[in-house]
Each structure stands twice: as structure tokens, then as C-alpha cells.
Amino acid sequence: MLSFADQGYNFCSLAVGTSEDSKTWACQTRRMVSLCSFLLTECNYSQERIKDVIGVNALLLRILIVLTDPKSWKIITNENFEDAETAKKIIIQFIGSCKSGYYSAVRRYIKTLTKHTDERLVITTSAVTLALRPFHVKQPAFVDDNQPDTNLAVEEYVSLILTIPRLVCYLPSALIRALKHKSILMPSFHTILVKLISYFLRPINFFLKSQIGCRENWLTSFKSLLLFSTN
Numbered sequence: 001m002l003s004f005a006d007q008g009y010n011f012c013s014l015a016v017g018t019s020e021d022s023k024t025w026a027c028q029t030r031r032m033v034s035l036c037s038f039l040l041t042e043c044n045y046s047q048e049r050i051k052d053v054i055g056v057n058a059l060l061l062r063i064l065i066v067l068t069d070p071k072s073w074k075i076i077t078n079e080n081f082e083d084a085e086t087a088k089k090i091i092i093q094f095i096g097s098c099k100s101g102y103y104s105a106v107r108r109y110i111k112t113l114t115k116h117t118d119e120r121l122v123i124t125t126s127a128v129t130l131a132l133r134p135f136h137v138k139q140p141a142f143v144d145d146n147q148p149d150t151n152l153a154v155e156e157y158v159s160l161i162l163t164i165p166r167l168v169c170y171l172p173s174a175l176i177r178a179l180k181h182k183s184i185l186m187p188s189f190h191t192i193l194v195k196l197i198s199y200f201l202r203p204i205n206f207f208l209k210s211q212i213g214c215r216e217n218w219l220t221s222f223k224s225l226l227l228f229s230t231n
Contacts, residue, residue, distance in 0.1 A: 010073075010074060012067070012070075012076075014028075015070075015083065015084055015087035016075070016087070025087060025090075026090055029090075029091050030094050032067075033064065033094055033102055034099075036057065036060045036064060036105075037101045037105035038105070039056060039057040039060065040057060040102075040105040040108070040127060043109055043123065054120070054123060057123055061122075061123060061126035061130060064130055065126060065129055065130055067088070068088050068092060068130065070084035070085055070087070088137075092133050092153055093153065095133070095134075095153055096134060096151075096152040096153020096156045096157075097152060102131070102156075103131060103160040103161060106127050106128070106161060107160045107161060109123075109124075110124070110127075110164055110170050121172065124170075124175070125172065125174070128171065128175050131157055131161060132178065132184060134151075134153035134154050134157065135154065135157075135183055135184050154187055154188070154191055155191055155195075157188070158192060
């Protein structure tokens with residue numbers, strides 16, 4: 001499905017095809033993300049059931065990692081690379097939306113970890129890798145309908161993943177090094193700083209608006225008085 005070089009048999013060809021193909025791509029990939037989110041929350045049930053859940057989820061996560069990395073697609077050419085990049089951003093945008101529930105699911109999954117079996121290690125590594133995908137997207141200065149905004153995914157990562165208590169205790173060392181890389185930390189700090197500034201400026205904005213309102217009311221009263229005195 002993903003390894004075929006022939007566009008007629010490769011699923012990724014939908015991403016760079018007609019507008020109808022692109023709609024099919026968006027619909028199917030969103031279903032994959034939603035299913036992945038659901039399966040991540042199912043990983044803390046009985047051992048008898050967990051084997052099937054882990055197996056399917058590990059495969060699904062690996063597929064999504066490939067789908068969010070157009071450079072690994074077999075059907076990529078210089079002519080369709082930009083379309084593939086846009087298709088990738090569409091997936092990442094949905095991953096970061098509340099509709100997908102992905103970051104909430106990853107948070108719940110990580111908090112259930114007690115030990116890293118080989119199967120669990122694959123899921124943990126893949127889930128966090130997919131969660132970090134937004135940080136590898138070069139966001140344009142101006143976002144329009146043709147360039148999906150992936151900043152929301154970064155905000156979801158900061159608010160739902162970085163706030164997990166004792167996060168480093170749950171993750172293998174290789175993932176911890178990835179989380180500490182400046183390409184991940186700098187956007188995270190920037191997002192936190194923007195949120196803090198917005199939070200602290202909110203009362204000031206409210207005060208200024210109230211003052212503007214009072215001034216406008218005073219000017220209206222003054223104008224009314226002038227009109228009354230001239231009549």
C-alpha cells in the first residue's frame with residue numbers, strides 16, 4: 001500500500017491527485033488518527049485484550065508516521081512535492097485539533113505506563129514521534145486555506161504532554177533527548193510565553209477598554225450638553 005512505486009497502487013498518490021482524491025485522503029487519514037487515539041486509550045485493559053490492541057495500534061502509528069513524512073513516500077517527485085507537504089500539514093492540523101483527541105489520548109497512555117515491554121516501547125516511541133511532528137513543519141508567515149495552520153498542535157503538546165507529572169520517568173532515554181532538543185524546546189517556550197503574556201495582558205486590556213468606554217460616554221455627554229446650550 002505504501003511501498004509501491006506505482007501511483008496506481010500507492011495510497012499516498014491520493015494526496016497528490018485530483019481534488020476528489022485529496023478529499024478521500026483527508027477523510028481516510030482522519031479516520032486513522034481517530035482510531036489511533038481510541039486504541040491508545042484502550043492500552044490499559046486486560047492482558048488478553050491488550051495483545052490485539054497493541055499490535056494494531058503499533059502498526060497504525062507506524063503508518064501515520066510514514067504519512068506525515070512525504071520524503072519517505074515512493075511516489076514523490078519534484079512536481080508533486082509541494083502538494084505532498086500540504087497533505088502532510090492537513091494530517092498534522094487534524095492531529096492537533098480537539099476533534100482527533102490525539103494528544104489527550106497520548107497523555108492518558110503515558111500515564112498508564114509502568115514498564116517498557118518491547119511492544120509497549122514501539123507504541124511509546126511511535127506515539128511521541130507523531131506528537132512531535134508539528135515541530136518539524138515550517139510554518140509560513142501567513143496561513144491561508146491552502147496552507148493549514150499547525151500551531152494548534154504545538155499548543156496541544158505543551159498543555160497536554162509537557163504537563164504530565166514525572167514525564168521523563170515514563171519515557172526511554174532516546175525520547176527524552178529528542179524532547180530536550182532545541183527544535184522542540186524553543187517553540188514550546190515560545191508558546192508558553194505567548195500564553196503567559198496573553199493571560200497577564202487580559203486585565204490590562206479590560207481596563208483600557210473600560211477607560212475608552214468611559215471617555216466615549218463622557219464625549220457623548222459633552223456633545224449633548226453643547227447642543228442643548230446652543231438651542
